[in-house]
Amino acid sequence: MLDQGVFYFFAALAILSAILVVTRRNAVQSAIFLVTALLATAGIFLNLNAEFLFIVQVILYAGGIMVLFVFVIMLVNLDVALHQVQFNRQWFVALIVSAVLAAQVAAAIAVSRRTLYTVPAAPAESLEPNTERVAFYLFHNYMLPFEIASILLLVAMVGAVVMAKKRV
């Protein structure tokens, strides 16, 4: 009961903020609502007892990436961007893409309908701390993909540094 209430609250918050992100003209305000949307998602994670995911969402997305976003937005000249032609002329394309996406999600739900509702939810108290689970899977079962992803990120980072440097 309480769980559901919390879920709907966060879900509504996330959707509302997401809408505001794309409708605000002021980029900084958009960024703020994006942070809100991310935090609301984090709240849903917490509601699902996925504490580790919750905190990763907060630290990485809200605390790390969005700070950089805001940083950059503050530095660029917003007034110029405000008068420029935006991409929202392509609403027709966007509509098609979102319709396709919605159809996909609906199909996925329809296909997995049976399994989705038959698996009983585990009682929250009996779950072992999921931080350990995440670590176990990352460093055990999915070691190789994890390392590949790490190297990919490293390459991206080095590339960014090289590109950002004015003179070598």
Place this chain on the structure above:
Amino acid sequence: MTNDSEEKQPPRPAEAEKSAGTPAAPSASPFAPGGTPSSEAPAKPVAPSAAAAAIPPKPGAPAKPPGPPPPPKEAPPKPAPLDNDLVRRYKTRFSGAIQEALLDRRQAILVIAADRLLEIARYSRDEEDFNLLVDLTAVDWPKREKRFDLVLNLYSFPKNERLRIKALVAENEPVPSVESVWPTANWLEREAFDMFGIVFEGHSNLKRLLLPEEWQGYPLRKDYDILQQDEAWVRENLGIDSGQ
């Protein structure tokens, strides 16, 4: 010092203000304690010119308006013509430009033609080692034909002596800027412009230094009156005729 200045002056070198300590000397030995009250006790003769003080003081150098008769004390300090090696060197180099060489209270003064100021300045720095422009200022003598004295106080580190160069400048007569010789003249000339309205030719940024840009008049001129400005302000801002 008034009493002994007469007897001490002849043996003293022409450029006054001299001491044994060259700038490079580390902590010089203690000077002779208090026997001679004059500050330039251990003077060393760099350019001795016995003639300097022997010549009777000329009354009233052109730079001075006729003052009241000197007080009845014995031999007050007075400007006197100067002729020593330094002056001779200057005179041979810039024959016509050195209008006068004076010694006033044991300080050497060269009066020069304003239009050759830059040349003389460069020579002073490069050949005579007057590498520090201590000060640049002006004095206003409104009754004179060329109303301003432009005064440059120079100092030479190697020689440890001072020299004052004066150029007589008329109102609205442009003077060559010495900024290229001594960069410090930048602000000093701006200040002279600010206070006296002397225009320096070739100055990189000649605008008022201390007073606001919109200031009217040049305050250190003798005929400047703050009342004009005050009344103008009162008229403009308060709409009445006089503030004073």
Place this chain on the structure above:
Amino acid sequence: MAERYKTAGTNVETTVLGADEIILNMGPQHPSTHGVLRVKLRLDGEKVVGSECVIGYLHRGVEKIAEHRNYQQFAPYVDRMDYVAAVSNGLGYCEAVEKLLGVEAPPRARVIRTILTELQRIASHLFWLGTHALDIGALTPLFYCLREREEILKIFEKYCGARLTTHAFRIGGMQYEAYDELEKDVERFCKDFDKRVDEYEALLTENRIWVGRTKGIGVLTADAAIAMGVTGPVLRASGVQWDIRKAMPYAAYDQYEFSIPTGKSGDTYDRYLVRLEEMRQSRKICLQAIEKIPAGPILGKVGKVLKPPPGEIYHSIEGPKGELGYYIVSDGTTQPYRVRIRPPSLMNLEALDQMIRGHLVADVVAVIGTLDIVLGEVDR
């Protein structure tokens, strides 16, 4: 956004980031411009690419005032220029007028003048050290410095009743006889003072942060310093061993033994060390001077009405900030025809632009501090 920033009193030329320059206005109401200095900085990011000083906010027309006062009346005004070192200002002015008159202060007066002026130099340097350290972020030295400065001000107060704008000297000597315990007070101060300077050094000299903030900052080579007309400790830190107290002794400096500290690289750290050492040397002079204060009159033979014969004089002393010169022209009346004051702070400040180029905004603060300017003197 550019438009928004313009209205906020600053001026963004195009954007904030990138190669474009920002104009940052520092002062006249900035906590570390030491009064009412205003510096317009052109910044590339946080790096200074150029600057312009706007001064004159404290201009009181001292030179003009002088032309309407007689010689004695003008003497108190000079105290208001470098209000951190009023005694030195007074000494310069009094000696200049004495030279103009052709009189000289009696030996006793000159020794006492030397003592007070050296104490004033210590006080001025202490104030500089405190505020300079504060600018760089060290809060505590300020209060230690003010504690010692207080001792000096107390001596001034005992001597002439005033602490800051003392008007301690008169033309021809001094008005007041030294009070009985002057020697004792000075000695007591000097006895403690050496340890106190060590204390400041313990806080700063070896401190990594302090060294990092001052070494290599605001470098002024000897040639550049001379070209910019810089004098005083700033010049000496650039390696020029020149001190008017030695080069052209005045007051009673020729009787005492002291050395002229110099720096090597002419950076902020050297200027700091030079001034610290100067305080020690001043203490040494004070100790020598109180050993033997000659007896005799304190006021020379000057009349009540001063009428210097026509002529002119340039006399300068080694003020705490540099060469403090007075160029006085007399027309033979009781009022000076023209008094020109050569303020050391003005010329030292002129070198600021050169010193801060290529540095960061934080260094600007450090360099302004290290120049030891007093706006009262810059603007007069």
Place this chain on the structure above:
Amino acid sequence: MNVIMPYVLPVLFALVIVALLPLLAGYIVLVERKVMADMQVRLGPMRVGPHGLLQPIADAVKLLLKEDIIPENADRLVFWGAPLISVTAAMLALAALPIGPFFQIADLNIGLLFILGVSSLGIFGIVLGGWASNSHYSLLGALRSAAQLVSYETSAGLAIVGALLLAGTLSTRGIVQAQSATGWWFIFVAPVGFFIYLVASIAETNRAPFDMPEAESELVAGYMTEYSGFRWALYFLAEYTNMIVVASIATTLFLGGWLRPFANTPLFNFLDYLPPLLMLGVAGYCFWRAPKQPVAVQKMFMVAVGLLCIALTLALAMPLAAPAGSLLASSKAGIHGAFWFLFKVAAYIYVFMWLRFTFPRYRFDQLMRLGWQFLVPLSIVNVMGMGLGLALHRQLNWPAAPALILGIVLTLAAGAYLLATGEKHEHPRVGEEEETSVDA
């Protein structure tokens, strides 16, 4: 009813914290001013209340009554909200901190990560506040602050990892229990980690010598320049709350949390009597000074403070005196734990103050260089050193002491190397910069 019951105690605790925190922050400011005054041979606030004890109240009233200025061209919404974000983030972080074994709002199994994550959200308050003020000083201050926080969070996080390896859990309570079990506080096992965390936490809370964002001699007041009155007070509250938070983290992680010194050694049990005696001493001093106060109100206030201390003494002493096994005796762990925890937090904050009044301020680039070129590499090496020590101990069954000491020694060697190479690159900046400026 069952749904609500588990929330009652945490909400109560939260209320207590939120209610007390502003007062606490005010008194930390007072203590700071007093400590500063003491180090600077002065007296500090003496006027409001005896020895300035009521100064925080006066300051709070002053701040509340001040005009609330919003700059004309500011982004009003963001300007209004930014301080709230700051203060909320700071306070939220307190939720997972165990102030004593009983007094804790929530014992999350990701406790430490929660604190780090939530407190890192405080950056938004600073950045948005600086941006919304529409002033160069604010913007520069905000940017500096954000860059600084992001940089030092990295090394702080890595420093924490060292201790986490030892504890094997992220739960704050579990960390303290791990220290209780071994009897060794982690500061002795992971000293390098503690040092890194100390430095990084000073930088994270924007305290001197890293108080770049608000370097008052350069940027006036950094991101807070345009703020006034109550909004400004909120930023201030956030700053001091953050101080409490980092001090609490350090206490929990490295200083044994609520544990008494030598908690496992019965020989040192007499230390249990220290807290009540300390309080009694303070009370005695208050009563002794009370008659000497000049004004009647001040006398009364002094007596009140004394009585408060007496009450605390009783609270601390009763569990000791009560017979073993009674309810009162079992509350000893909670009450004394809270005392020791707060005591350690206070000591940690005192170190902050001490450093602030001793050191000059770093320049921004020096601070960044210190962060990225010294602290981050060192903390990475530290993690590796700790890992090596623990691997030797746990996998190869070395005795704990030599294994961990080996790790620490290796870390220190790396640190010395970093320092030595860093020294070489310390001063070439001016020349370099001039070169580039010619290019540009």
